[in-house]
Amino acid sequence: MTQPPSAPPAADDARLVETWVARSASPHARRKYRAQAGRFLASLGRPLAAATLADLQAYLHTLQGKASATQANAAAALKSLFTFAQETGALQFNIGAALKAPPVKSTLAERILAEPDAMRMIALEPDRRNRALLTVLYGAGLRISEGVGLRWRDLTARDSAGQATVYGKGGKTRTVLLSANTWRIVHELRDAPEPDAFVFRSQPAGRGLSLSQAHRIVKRAAARAGLTAEVSAHWLRHAHASHALDRGAPIHLVQATLGHASVSTTGRYLHARPSESSARFLGV
Numbered sequence: 001m002t003q004p005p006s007a008p009p010a011a012d013d014a015r016l017v018e019t020w021v022a023r024s025a026s027p028h029a030r031r032k033y034r035a036q037a038g039r040f041l042a043s044l045g046r047p048l049a050a051a052t053l054a055d056l057q058a059y060l061h062t063l064q065g066k067a068s069a070t071q072a073n074a075a076a077a078l079k080s081l082f083t084f085a086q087e088t089g090a091l092q093f094n095i096g097a098a099l100k101a102p103p104v105k106s107t108l109a110e111r112i113l114a115e116p117d118a119m120r121m122i123a124l125e126p127d128r129r130n131r132a133l134l135t136v137l138y139g140a141g142l143r144i145s146e147g148v149g150l151r152w153r154d155l156t157a158r159d160s161a162g163q164a165t166v167y168g169k170g171g172k173t174r175t176v177l178l179s180a181n182t183w184r185i186v187h188e189l190r191d192a193p194e195p196d197a198f199v200f201r202s203q204p205a206g207r208g209l210s211l212s213q214a215h216r217i218v219k220r221a222a223a224r225a226g227l228t229a230e231v232s233a234h235w236l237r238h239a240h241a242s243h244a245l246d247r248g249a250p251i252h253l254v255q256a257t258l259g260h261a262s263v264s265t266t267g268r269y270l271h272a273r274p275s276e277s278s279a280r281f282l283g284v
Helices: 010-021 026-042 052-059 068-087 117-124 127-138 144-148 180-187 209-223 233-246 251-258 261-273
Strands: 156-158 161-167 173-178
Touching: 010 026, 010 068, 026 052, 026 068, 117 127, 117 209, 117 233, 127 144, 127 173, 127 180, 127 209, 127 233, 144 209, 144 233, 156 251, 161 180, 173 180, 173 251, 209 233, 233 251, 251 261
Parallel strands: none
Antiparallel strands: 156 161, 161 173
């Protein structure tokens, strides 16, 4: 009688996970996926090859009560891991293909700042560097990692304004125009001739701001403006997209500025803040 192949030891699973997470260009994404795989393997208690669809479903069941996005992200990570394992020959079957992700409630409309709120965050910031960072995050729609990663070599003058070469999600590069006002505010920070110097530097070390430092800057600016503690840097990016569309910017232009792979992603902002509704035609 032919014996089934033995399941790989835990060390092989660990190597598989590391190879899988290494495909992501984002350190944040790598940490997130590694942690997700680690939690699943810990709950599984046996090699990955011995996992069943019921095991995946049971793991997702333990996440009930958490945000729908958290559950959906976990399902997506597991599906990706098992797909990768099959494609690389580590597993014969992809049980993750049959796993259904829970529906996600869209909370985007709740995370878009009103234009006066975004402007107040910037106006009330007393520190010149921090004010410039907030201006770039909102004015150019950058992710916070893209903002803190800017170096002077990435900025180029264009007439009275400028442009930034942005290294974004998934290792993709895009060029974003900066308004004359944003360009002036940012360029006033330059006190070092080296092109490799970071635009937003920590003090007094001179290194680039860390993500945690940048997040604190945004949180403090929101508190100073009297906004909810839930405000994050990504709210400024959401606000950029929504306000630009409200002012008539073409959706494909907003897509290119934000670096969205699909215009359907950008289209979420139209659904989150519709400018028209059949409700306005009723007498109630």
